[in-house]
Amino acid sequence: CDDYLNRMPLNNPSDETFLSNETEMKMALTACYSDLWLNFSVMPFMLTFDYLTDIGYERDVSALQALGQGAGDATNKVIVDYWKGFYNGISKCNNLIQNMDRGRANVNAATYAQIKAEARFLRALYYSYLIELYGDVPLVTEVLSLNNSKMARTPKSAVVDFILKELTEASGDMVETNNPVSGHASKGAALAIKARVALYNERWADAISASSAVMAMEGTQYALESNYSKLFRNEGEASKEVIFSVQYMVGTQVHTLYRLFGSRNASAFTNKKPAYQLADSWECVDGLPIDKSPLFNPKDPFKNRDPRLGYTLAVPGSEFLGFQFETHGDSIQCWNYLTNKRVNNLEATHAYATFTGLCWRKYANVENRLASNQCDMNPIIIRYAEVLLTYAEAKIKAGQIDASVYEAINKVRNRPSVNMPPVTTTDPTELFYAVCRERKYEFAGEGLRLFDIRRWKIAEDVMNEPLLGRMKKAYPDKAPRIDKFANAYYEGIPIASQGESADFKMRVVDRRIFNAERDYLWPIPYIERQTNPELVQNPNYE
Template identity: 80%
Template sequence: MKRLLIYLTAIMLGLSSCEGYLDKLPLNTPSDQTFLATETEMQMALAGCYSALWLNHESMTFFLALDEASDIGYDRNTNALQSLGQGSADATNGIALSYWTGFYSGIAKCNYLLQNMNRGEANVDPATFAQIKAEARFLRALFYSYLIELYGDVPLITQVQSLADSNQPRTSKSQVADFIIKELTEAAAVLPATNNPTSGRASKGAALAIKARTALYNERWTDAISASSEVMAMEGSLYKLEDNYATLFRNEGQNSKEVIFSVQYLVGTNVHALYRLFGSRNALAHTNKKPAYQLADSWECTDGLPIDKSPLFNPKDPYKNRDPRLGYTLAVPGSVFLGYQFETHGDSLKCWNYLTNTRVNNLEATHAYATFTGLCWRKYANVEDRLAINDCEMNTILIRYAEVLLTYAEAKIKAGQIDASVLEAINKVRNRPSVKMPPVTTTDPTQLFYAVCKERKYELSGEGLRLFDIRRWKIAEVVMNQPLLGRMKKSYPDRAPRIDAYGNAFYENIPVANQGESADFKMRVVDKRTFNPARDYVWPIPYIERQTNPSLTQNPNYE
């Protein structure tokens, strides 16, 4: 773009003495008339497209935040995300606005690149040109995939917009899903069949994996099966399950062959604050984002039975004999977390600091803002970040190979194509060396579907997918229409809760403290929630967007 300096110089010199001067282009910055004429400029524009992945909530990667608006998590801060979880959001909700504008900003950058990159096509190697184009199409499709799952029908915009044509109406979710699947199919045909998770660049496998996810969410079973099958065909050469599940969420796991696509962070460029948001009070973090107590009761015992059916479950020692992924996902009482003994019992006034091998005051029992649920998120909370709790640079995984396997299994079940490959896909996830849970053996379609639903909860909790699962399975109206609970302060419940077919816990026969009542020996109500099935399966279209674009309609029953 022409700089003000040019105009000022022209005025000083006089227009007559510099005829044609204003038509010249800046010498040291790109011009909007020629930008994208070189490979360097195209790569710069593409980097701008990727930067939209840094959309965040309170320095928390955008997709991870979504779990706190679902049945498995809670945002302690009084904010727009908390109101979405409570079912009290309206069209002025700040998260609904920031995600809408964030994704459309990313889409606009992609559209600009795609529409104008032909300016420099002759100056760029054809293979490089094609790859840049495919990456931009991948990112645009990815942003649309989140938009349709959060808001339903959204405007499908594929060109740079002028003011005259900016008032675009909403396009049906089905049509946008068709567009996403087509874009990802064509991008996958061009993108390299490589796996370098710390590059942050789109690959063939990433395009196919997001295509499979989008197809699954939109009941395109054939597309979901074919796309996930293509990724599965790369197992061994490019992708494989990580032997140690916990490694995936530590610094040493960022290059794991299980990671298909992740959002990149680097101190000095962009960082997140997951240590502060997830970590314990003892470890000098704030525990702003908390897992629900109900989540801890979801994982099976090591015999493959739910805790209300297994003889291995001991209510007085509830985390013993459980699926190892419980302890990999959550910090539970009795474990070591961020270098400290993690204990939330109200009388546990001292605990061990294993970093210094000393006994210290136990803030988990005494601090007013220690975890209200008796649990912390363990994924992405790493002791290496303890000295820079707001400047964490570990990448966050947007999609990984385990999800692809479960997508394949669910799509095959829904398509009525149950065969040995379905059980193999599920049991690969359950049988990784650090998990070793009993295999699923049923071939009954209903029971096998429930097995996949539970497996997604066991495997993927804390990774930003739960909100979409409870919506598409139409169980949000059940799991979100109950209070989010915390453990009794000085004891555990004396019996197991009821566990339903989806692996969800319900506490009808376990005492729960009323508002203002002591929770020492009763379950604590952490958050009161309601869910209106006639409204809350989608977020509201932001108020300001409808004011500036009268062509936008509102989702049902939002003001």
């Protein structure tokens, strides 16, 4: 009589024979990629990291804001969701890698190898984020069940070994052609991520060899985009500079970057704000920091500056998303370039217009103005400029300074739309700082800053400073002090203290606390330690 009670799923096939042919393997690989859509409140994950650093401020009262303020704990949603998200991706990769042998006979060898290599690449990529965020993590390389899931943490160095080995082996089976809108990871992507992981973990030789291998494909597969700002607009999605990006498409998967970054006038919310300190980071066009350069004019602070300032941020006086962008408190009207009319300026009057006087320009694309929640610009995971600067930094740290180091740095500085004077210092320490600064100038807003301030151990310095906004009705009458890392310090410049008007003093937008004994790593999620007693917590979290 059990027949009546035998009811099997009507929607989904059983997994028992899955992966028996090429179609099924490709479907499984697609699923491995789908975890790249990991996000926090519809913001692609890789762009959220800057809001946990000195250069960005999350206005929404959210887990991201709390984490940035040093108030994140083991139950913080970002900490839990990202852990879960990366392991979800790893689980799908493991299933494909472990079980695709079932269908090996039915697929041609090259396709089989390529599918497997891409799954290994994705697994390594997911691990690369996990180790940088949490430190030691359980290294899961096969499908787990309830019985064998209580694993201990694997030392970070062993996971790094694994990632480097996987990426080395996978790169051999991946396509060489760079086509960033294909969505598929290429050989260069595997090597570029390998270079990044090696650099972050001070494996200088691996970093040099992997970045060199990518640089060997310069001209054929990779090149710096001559128009820097194009990289962050839809028309730059297929640029030769993009090595690996996450694919978005209206109707299938979208993000809301326009709304998060854009200005009030342009019908966006400016939830994510750049720190005012960031704007003061960039050099003047003579290659000198603003506290040294004669070209810097405190009354007109954004003039004569590295063009990447204007490409990265919307600064007062510029055109932004069809409007004249002006955050001076008295500028109650501004020009609307879309209608060619003078209109009321919300940036000056709206209570929730940007608090810092600046907006992010990268990824805020005017074509999304009427559908600010429907953005599908592909956010970049890694691009060629990073490979060049990784090469340079690794060479310097390895004590192998030669012409190729200068060439790599200056290629980034000299691209046609940037045209900054070359770095020439011969002092190895100064040269290292030059690379550090260059990374800030080049990658601000792209989610790399968190990993840089962690590995350079400068987080405890920059994160314990108040995050500042512009004076509402003036600019400081002198430049702040700019340090070796291009961080700005406002000694001698009035900062509004508790209760004071910010009309003529720097506005305090946020106060953060960074505990150097704790905050260089995220905690292991609380619930994970409940279900798996083998996991030891990171120091000072419980």
